[in-house]
Amino acid sequence: MTTFSIMTVCSGNICRSPLAEGLLRERLREIGDVDLSSAGIIARDGDQVTDQILQIGGQFDVDLSAHRARYMIEPYVAGADLLFAMARSHRRAIVEMMPRKVSVTFTLREFARLAGQISDEEISAVAGREATTRDKLKAAVALTASRRGQSDPPASPDEDDVVDPYRRDDETYALSVAQLVPAVGAVVHILSLAARS
Numbered sequence: 001m002t003t004f005s006i007m008t009v010c011s012g013n014i015c016r017s018p019l020a021e022g023l024l025r026e027r028l029r030e031i032g033d034v035d036l037s038s039a040g041i042i043a044r045d046g047d048q049v050t051d052q053i054l055q056i057g058g059q060f061d062v063d064l065s066a067h068r069a070r071y072m073i074e075p076y077v078a079g080a081d082l083l084f085a086m087a088r089s090h091r092r093a094i095v096e097m098m099p100r101k102v103s104v105t106f107t108l109r110e111f112a113r114l115a116g117q118i119s120d121e122e123i124s125a126v127a128g129r130e131a132t133t134r135d136k137l138k139a140a141v142a143l144t145a146s147r148r149g150q151s152d153p154p155a156s157p158d159e160d161d162v163v164d165p166y167r168r169d170d171e172t173y174a175l176s177v178a179q180l181v182p183a184v185g186a187v188v189h190i191l192s193l194a195a196r197s
Contacts, residue, residue, distance in 0.1 A: 004134045005035045005079055008108070009094060010086040013040030013069035014049045015166050017086055020108060020180055022062035027188040031195045033133040037080075039072035041093045050166065052173045060181070077101060081134070082141050084108045084187070086180075087161040103145050109179060110160040112186035114147040120193055127194035140194035 006024060010017035017038040025036040047069035049057070057064040070076070077083065077098045083105040085091035091110075095102045106114070126143050127136040154160055162180045165173040 002132065002134060003033050003035045004081050004137045005037070006082045006084065007076060007080040008036075008038040008084045008086070009041065009072060009090045010038075010162075011040050011042050011090070011164060012047065012166060013038055013043035013071075014047050014067075015053050016162050016164065016176060016180060017084075018049050018064055018067045018069075019053055019057060019062070019177070020084060020086065020162075020184060022057055022064055022067075023060060023181065023184045024187065026060070026062055027184065028191060031133065031192060034137070034191075037070075037076065038067075039070045039076050041072050041090055043069040043071045045069060045071055052165070052170070056173065056177055072097070074098060080104070081138060082106075084111065087164070088157065104141055106144075107160045108162060108183045108187070111144060112183035113154065113160065114144050114151070115186050115190045117147050117151055118143060118190070123190055123193045124197040127197035133195050136194045136197060137191055140190055144190065 008017040008020040021036050021038040028034045049064045049067050054064050074097060077094055083094055083101060085094060085107045088107055091105055091107050094105045123140055126139045130136045130139050163176045165176040
C-alpha cells in the first residue's frame, strides 16, 4: 500500500466526520498519496449530510452533496493509517473494535492539542529520515502519539471533543465548526510539513 489512509469517525456520519473528511481532503490535496474516508458508529448507510452541514461545507469550498453515510465496520478501521474520532466516545468505539489501532486513533482535537507541543523542527527531523510520503506521515503520527502522557491533560476532558450539532440550533453548529476547523488546520500543518521533509 502506497497511499496513507485517514478515516474520520462520528456518530451518524452526517455532520462532523463528513465535514472533517471534506476539509482534510481539500487541504491535503497537494500532498497526494492520501486517501480520505469517514464512517459513523451508529450511521445508517446512505444517509445524506444535514442541510446545515451542506451549507457550512460550501462556506469552506467543500461540496458534501455527494456524501453518503457509512456504518463503521472492521475493514474500514483496519485499512486506516490514522483515525480521527470526533469525540472520546467514538475513539473508544474504534479501539474496542480494533485494539491494535490505539496508537493511531485520536480525537481530532486531541491530535491538534498534542501536535501543538511539537516543533516544526522535530517534525521535519523524524519525517526527513523516511523515503516515502506514507512513511513520513506515519512517522509524524508516531511522534504525535508519543506526546500522550507527557503533557498536562486538558482542563476539562470534553475539550478533546467536537460538540455534536445534530438536531440542535445554529449556535451549536457554529460552536461545532469553531472547534473542528482549527483542529483540522493543526492536522494539515503537521502532515503537510512531514510530507515536504
